[in-house]
Amino acid sequence: MSSTKFDLIVVGSGPGGYVAAIRASQLGLKTAIVEAEELGGICLNWGCIPTKALLKSAQVFEYITHAADYGISVKGAEADFTGMVKRSRGVADGMSKGVNFLMKKNKIEILAGWGKIQPGKKVEVTDKEGKKTVYAADHIIIATGARARELPSVKIDDKKIIGYRKAMTLEKQPKKMVLVGSGAIGVEFAYFYSSIGTEVTIVEFLDRIVPVEDEEVSKALEKIYKKSGMNIMTSAEVTSVDTKGEGCKVTVKSAKGEEVIECDVVLSAVGVVSNLENIGLEDVGILVERGKIKVDEYYKTNMPGYYAIGDVVPGPALAHVASAEGIICVEKIAGHHPEALDYGNIPGCTYCSPEIASVGYTEAKAKEAGYEVRIGKFPFSASGKASAAGAKDGLSNLFLIKNMEKYSVHT
Structure with missing residues (x-):
C-alpha cells in the first residue's frame, strides 16, 4: 500500500x-x-x-x-x-x-x-x-x-497547423511545409524535413534565424540552409493561415509586402x-x-x-x-x-546541420555588458578533420573578454 x-x-x-x-x-x-x-x-x-x-x-x-x-x-x-x-x-x-x-x-x-x-x-x-x-x-x-506556444494567427489544430509533438508523428511526409519560428525547434525540424525531400519555408519574425546565437553564426546557417534549397524569410510575420482547402494558404507580411505561400502543413515553432x-x-x-x-x-x-x-x-x-x-x-x-x-556560463546546442554549439556571451551581449572583447575565427573549411568528414561548411568563433577569466565559444 x-x-x-x-x-x-x-x-x-x-x-x-x-x-x-x-x-x-x-x-x-x-x-x-x-x-x-x-x-x-x-x-x-x-x-x-x-x-x-x-x-x-x-x-x-x-x-x-x-x-x-x-x-x-x-x-x-x-x-x-x-x-x-x-x-x-x-x-x-x-x-x-x-x-x-x-x-x-x-x-x-x-x-x-x-x-x-x-x-x-x-x-x-x-x-x-x-x-x-x-x-x-x-x-x-x-x-x-x-x-508549445501558440500565436493568435497560427492556432494549432494538430491537423494542418501542428506543433512539435505532431511533427514527430505525422502519418505521411508533407511535400511542402511552412515553419513559423527559427529557434532550436524550428531549425532542427527544418533540417530533418528538408533533408528527406520536403520543400521547406522558414518564416522568422526577427531579422535573422537562430536569433539567440551570435550574428555570424546566424548568417552562416542561413547561407547553408539556402544552399540546401530552403526558402528563408526573415523580418516576416504570418498574419493568417487559411486551412479551408486541401492544404494551407499562409499569408506572410514582410518589408516586400504580403505574399501567400501554399503548403500541406504549417509547423508552429515559436517557443514554449x-x-x-x-x-x-x-x-x-x-x-x-x-x-x-x-x-x-x-x-x-x-x-x-x-x-x-x-x-x-x-x-x-x-x-x-x-x-x-x-x-x-x-x-x-x-x-x-x-x-x-x-x-552566464550555460552551454547550449542546436542539433541542425551543421550543429550550433555555444557557451557564454555572444559578441553582441558581451559588448552590451560593457566588456572589451577579442575575437578569434576559424573556418571549418581550413580544418583537415572537417575536410575528411565532408563537412566544411560553418565556422568557429572564440571571444576572449579582456581582463576577465571568461571565454565565450560559438561554433
Whole structure:
C-alpha cells in the first residue's frame, strides 16, 4: 500500500523532476514523483530525444544520397518516413522505460495522475479514472515544464497547423511545409524535413534565424540552409493561415509586402510557455511574474516548503539546466551548501546541420555588458578533420573578454 506522507514530492518527471527525485533519494529523503503522462516528460518523450532520433535518420539518409562523394556507389535509396517515425518513437519509449527503472532502483514512489499543489504542503493527485488522493510532504518541488506556444494567427489544430509533438508523428511526409519560428525547434525540424525531400519555408519574425546565437553564426546557417534549397524569410510575420482547402494558404507580411505561400502543413515553432495552469499556484499563494514562478537562487518560492525548477522558472528552457537546478534545490533542502547556478556560463546546442554549439556571451551581449572583447575565427573549411568528414561548411568563433577569466565559444 502506498504512503501518503513523504519528505519530498516532485510534481513533474521531466529532466528537472526525475533528476531532483533521484538526488533526493540518494540523500536519504523519502521521495515521490507525480506524472500525468509518460515518465521523462516532454524532453524524453516529445522533445530532445525523439527529435535527435529523427535527425540521425536524416543524417544517415544524407550520407547515403551523397555516398558518391565518399567513393561509394549506392542506388535506389529512399527515405522511409514511416520507418523513421517508428524508430524515433521506439527510442523515446526505451528512454521512458529507463526512467521508470531508475525510479524503482532509487525507491521513488510514482504517483500517476495530475498533480495539484494545495496549502499545508500537500499535493492532490487525480488519476485517469478521476480518483483523487491527497499526499503530504515536508517539501514540494514544482517541475511541470512547458508546452508549445501558440500565436493568435497560427492556432494549432494538430491537423494542418501542428506543433512539435505532431511533427514527430505525422502519418505521411508533407511535400511542402511552412515553419513559423527559427529557434532550436524550428531549425532542427527544418533540417530533418528538408533533408528527406520536403520543400521547406522558414518564416522568422526577427531579422535573422537562430536569433539567440551570435550574428555570424546566424548568417552562416542561413547561407547553408539556402544552399540546401530552403526558402528563408526573415523580418516576416504570418498574419493568417487559411486551412479551408486541401492544404494551407499562409499569408506572410514582410518589408516586400504580403505574399501567400501554399503548403500541406504549417509547423508552429515559436517557443514554449510554462505549464502553470490548474496546478494550484493561486490556492497556495505562490507568486508568478511574467509567466514564470518567482524563486530565489536556490529555487524557493515565496511560500515556505514550496520550490520550482526547470521551464516554470526564469532562465534558459534547457534540459541540462533543469537537471542542475533540481540537484541544487534538493541539496539545499537536505542541508548541504551547493553553489548557485551561474546562468552566464550555460552551454547550449542546436542539433541542425551543421550543429550550433555555444557557451557564454555572444559578441553582441558581451559588448552590451560593457566588456572589451577579442575575437578569434576559424573556418571549418581550413580544418583537415572537417575536410575528411565532408563537412566544411560553418565556422568557429572564440571571444576572449579582456581582463576577465571568461571565454565565450560559438561554433
